[in-house]
Amino acid sequence: MVNKALPTRRKILTGMAAVGAATALPDVTRFAHAGSHSAPIKIGFQVHRTGIGAAYGRWYERTTNAAAKVINDAGGINGRPIEIVAEDDGTDPKRGAEVLEKFANQHGCDIAYGTLFSHVVIGSAPRAAELKMPYFVVSEGHHVASGMLNRYTLQPGITDVKSQVQAMAPWVASNLGKKITMIYPDFAFGHNHRDFFSEAIEAQGGEVVAKIAIPPTEASFTKYFPKIPRDTEVIYHVMVGPSVLTFVKELGEFFGPSAPAIFGFVDSLEAVDFATPGLEFLEGTHFWEGMPRYVQPNQTEYDKFYRAAIGIDENGASVDDPKDVSTYAHMFGCWETLFTIKDGMEAAGYKGIEDRTKLIEAVEAITDMPESNEHPQGAKLFNGKTHQVFGPQYISKVEGGKLMVKHTTSLEDGFYPDEVDYTTQSF
Amino acid sequence: MEFGPHLMLAMLEGLVQASVLTLTALGLSLVFGVMRVVNVAHGEFFMLGAVLAWWITSMLGGPAAVGFIAALIVAPLLVGLLAGAADWLILRRIDYDPERTIVATIGLLYIIQQVTLMTYGPDAHPVAPPFNTRLALPWFEWGENGFQMYWPWGLSTTSYKLFVIVAAIVTLIGVWLLMAKTKIGLILRATQLDSEIAQAFGIPVERIYALVFGMGAALAALGAVLVVPIQQAHYLMGADPLLLSFIVVIIGGLGSLRGTVVAAVLIGMSDGIISVFFTPTLAKMLATLLVAMVLVYRPQGLFGAKAA
Numbered sequence: 167m168v169n170k171a172l173p174t175r176r177k178i179l180t181g182m183a184a185v186g187a188a189t190a191l192p193d194v195t196r197f198a199h200a201g202s203h204s205a206p207i208k209i210g211f212q213v214h215r216t217g218i219g220a221a222y223g224r225w226y227e228r229t230t231n232a233a234a235k236v237i238n239d240a241g242g243i244n245g246r247p248i249e250i251v252a253e254d255d256g257t258d259p260k261r262g263a264e265v266l267e268k269f270a271n272q273h274g275c276d277i278a279y280g281t282l283f284s285h286v287v288i289g290s291a292p293r294a295a296e297l298k299m300p301y302f303v304v305s306e307g308h309h310v311a312s313g314m315l316n317r318y319t320l321q322p323g324i325t326d327v328k329s330q331v332q333a334m335a336p337w338v339a340s341n342l343g344k345k346i347t348m349i350y351p352d353f354a355f356g357h358n359h360r361d362f363f364s365e366a367i368e369a370q371g372g373e374v375v376a377k378i379a380i381p382p383t384e385a386s387f388t389k390y391f392p393k394i395p396r397d398t399e400v401i402y403h404v405m406v407g408p409s410v411l412t413f414v415k416e417l418g419e420f421f422g423p424s425a426p427a428i429f430g431f432v433d434s435l436e437a438v439d440f441a442t443p444g445l446e447f448l449e450g451t452h453f454w455e456g457m458p459r460y461v462q463p464n465q466t467e468y469d470k471f472y473r474a475a476i477g478i479d480e481n482g483a484s485v486d487d488p489k490d491v492s493t494y495a496h497m498f499g500c501w502e503t504l505f506t507i508k509d510g511m512e513a514a515g516y517k518g519i520e521d522r523t524k525l526i527e528a529v530e531a532i533t534d535m536p537e538s539n540e541h542p543q544g545a546k547l548f549n550g551k552t553h554q555v556f557g558p559q560y561i562s563k564v565e566g567g568k569l570m571v572k573h574t575t576s577l578e579d580g581f582y583p584d585e586v587d588y589t590t591q592s593f
Numbered sequence: 594m595e596f597g598p599h600l601m602l603a604m605l606e607g608l609v610q611a612s613v614l615t616l617t618a619l620g621l622s623l624v625f626g627v628m629r630v631v632n633v634a635h636g637e638f639f640m641l642g643a644v645l646a647w648w649i650t651s652m653l654g655g656p657a658a659v660g661f662i663a664a665l666i667v668a669p670l671l672v673g674l675l676a677g678a679a680d681w682l683i684l685r686r687i688d689y690d691p692e693r694t695i696v697a698t699i700g701l702l703y704i705i706q707q708v709t710l711m712t713y714g715p716d717a718h719p720v721a722p723p724f725n726t727r728l729a730l731p732w733f734e735w736g737e738n739g740f741q742m743y744w745p746w747g748l749s750t751t752s753y754k755l756f757v758i759v760a761a762i763v764t765l766i767g768v769w770l771l772m773a774k775t776k777i778g779l780i781l782r783a784t785q786l787d788s789e790i791a792q793a794f795g796i797p798v799e800r801i802y803a804l805v806f807g808m809g810a811a812l813a814a815l816g817a818v819l820v821v822p823i824q825q826a827h828y829l830m831g832a833d834p835l836l837l838s839f840i841v842v843i844i845g846g847l848g849s850l851r852g853t854v855v856a857a858v859l860i861g862m863s864d865g866i867i868s869v870f871f872t873p874t875l876a877k878m879l880a881t882l883l884v885a886m887v888l889v890y891r892p893q894g895l896f897g898a899k900a901a
Binding site for chain 2: 215216217220221224381384385386388389391392394396408409411412419420421422424437442443444
């Protein structure tokens with residue numbers, strides 16, 4: 167005889183399912199700190215979850231979520247929490263434009279943000295202007311400051327390639343050599359390196375003896391290296407895509423013990439462990455770093471705070487998995503851009519979509535960004551006319567398998583004349 | 594680089610490429626020869642071989658050689674079993690109808706690719722080669738003392754790449770011995786010649802088909818395990834081998850194993866050499882142009898049987 171006072175098996179199972187479903191729901195209490203009944207500010211995050219940018223996308227997403235948590239824990243923006251709405255663009259320009267449409271028309275996002283790969287930025291920015299949606303990119307492409315894009319597109323969190331290579335050229339010419347072979351990926355970002363570094367090194371009395379363009383989808387690289395001229399003094403390499411480790415390994419295999427000086431951009435090894443077998447030849451070579459991956463003797467409290475918030479150890483890898491190396495030289499751009507968005511929204515008294523142009527004007531008015539928890543990469547200067555920020559660059563040497571900073575460039579080293587004034591353009 | 598060493602480097606790169614391509618294309622050719630169906634998912638079986646090799650080596654840990662040997666045996670076996678199951682569950686039920694098989698294998702392609710994306714992820718992961726030393730290669734020049742050897746800058750290969758070439762040749766000989774000298778090879782050839790008569794002789798044709806489909810996939814997976822220490826394992830790496838395998842099988846002649854091998858060496862070498870001297874894009878263009886020429890002027894391929 168069933169005792170009706172005891173719960174039946176069906177009731178227990180239903181109860182467990184309900185508890186399970188409830189715990190799987192998003193935590194709605196997290197907004198309790200930041201104003202109880204305010205609608206969140208929706209930031210559409212255009213992220214490279216798949217495609218050739220996937221390694222960067224994964225770290226961009228972690229950094230974005232960490233920054234959003236810091237912002238929300240401190241009360242959000244204008245008393246409202248921020249909500250990150252992420253959509254995968256597959257590192258594809260066409261899909262990028264579609265994703266922006268989704269943000270504007272389906273999700274009702276206030277702004278779009280977060281794109282890295284330059285061809286996706288170029289493919290998406292015109293759509294952002296058509297949708298009249300502010301588009302904060304974290305891309306390094308010179309396209310924002312060149313005037314190619316529009317007043318809705320801004321890059322306040324990361325420096326651009328033209329500025330980076332201009333800052334590198336004097337050091338390379340005086341420390342490594344004057345005859346350079348450049349190896350770069352064959353798309354917009356790589357063309358920026360090719361064009362602007364050539365200009366910059368020629369201004370230092372140097373010469374680019376060969377320019378080797380490689381598709382970022384390439385999987386095997388030895389076939390390109392015979393084009394390197396015999397009289398090369400410096401190999402300049404920057405590579406992106408899933409096969410960067412293969413690229414660097416084959417470069418080492420090609421030269422063996424008789425390699426010229428090598429100067430790389432750490433893009434060639436972002437998310438790759440320097441201790442991987444085959445990379446021993448990099449010992450003693452130099453790299454550009456956007457932000458030093460390994461903790462340096464003069465680490466600031468801001469870098470410490472930043473690493474702790476995202477969960478990164480002193481080797482630039484995830485604290486949960488030392489093999490999961492981060493894209494440390496780029497992802498700070500996400501963190502700093504979100505804090506810039508916060509500053510802009512607070513200055514503009516942003517209330518909703520009707521204030522989008524006020525937000526852009528408020529960001530255009532930003533100039534100095536001191537080094538802080540919000541800007542851990544270094545002190546920066548934002549140029550409201552060109553929508554591009556300028557900051558320090560780091561030159562590091564591989565010592566004992568770790569990158570140690572040898573030289574930090576000044577902001578002035580990276581300045582170039584304005585090529586556009588977006589503030590004179592209408593919305 | 595001077596022309597001589599440059600050509601030698603190009604030929605070595607071409608040989609490595611040709612080795613992997615031969616194994617992959619042989620798998621496709623076997624399937625078409627015996628079963629008369631086109632397997633569009635063939636590139637994905639190649640990719641699975643590489644991904645499984647990474648999984649096996651990272652699970653086992655320990656010295657790279659141990660993991661690699663385990664991967665070399667286990668990965669093609671697993672891929673072959675998966676392919677055999679796919680044949681038994683899907684292709685058999687659509688009666689190996691040519692158009693339906695193409696559609697079904699396209700579906701299989703997407704399923705395998707996306708499941709790999711969902712589990713293995715979008716990143717490329719490396720597999721350590723069991724051994725890898727750089728070998729500087731000598732070249733000759735005419736000096737005052739007659740022919741002299743010297744070591745040109747950049748002319749090198751690695752011991753592992755040479756191993757890939759040797760391994761491919763050994764596997765080819767193994768497949769040839771299997772087809773020509775064993776009973777199972779006899780059964781396969783009989784089924785290829787006339788499957789109805791073979792069935793009348795008591796050969797379980799449907800089981801043979803599952804075996805052949807599995808063998809074809811296993812050969813592709815073996816090629817992938819050999820190449821993965823040179824490249825890395827990535828969920829999209831099946832697309833290029835698929836295209837090249839089809840080019841090789843069409844040029845060599847559908848159903849002719851000898852034609853496949855000859856065409857694979859031809860295409861692999863020319864792809865490697867043209868890629869080194871010019872660009873990889875030009876190499877692919879020329880290969881595709883060659884296919885077009887073959888289809889127009891000699892549709893049965895170099896060694897295929899002329900259509901009656």
